[in-house]
Amino acid sequence: MYLWTDGWMYEGEWWHGPGQVLLAVGPGVALEGEFKDGFMDGDDTYTAAAGDRYKGSWSMNLKHSNGRKSYVNGDQ
Numbered sequence: 001m002y003l004w005t006d007g008w009m010y011e012g013e014w015w016h017g018p019g020q021v022l023l024a025v026g027p028g029v030a031l032e033g034e035f036k037d038g039f040m041d042g043d044d045t046y047t048a049a050a051g052d053r054y055k056g057s058w059s060m061n062l063k064h065s066n067g068r069k070s071y072v073n074g075d076q
Helices: none
Strands: 009-012 019-026 029-036 039-047 053-059 062-070
Touching: none
Parallel strands: none
Antiparallel strands: 009 019, 019 029, 029 039, 039 053, 053 062
């Protein structure tokens, strides 16, 4: 795990090529899943600071194909 002074946190195999990663990019904001060449690529979950989540396929940091957004209040 690597923690920056501004609150970013990295945990995973990203620096060594494709792999599973948890990247906290600020208070309450996280990216978790498959990364390749420094990009979200595969089945990943994005969690926003408010707690809303998007889980789905990503390709080079862009949403790709179908996914599901879940809100803190339980709506989808």
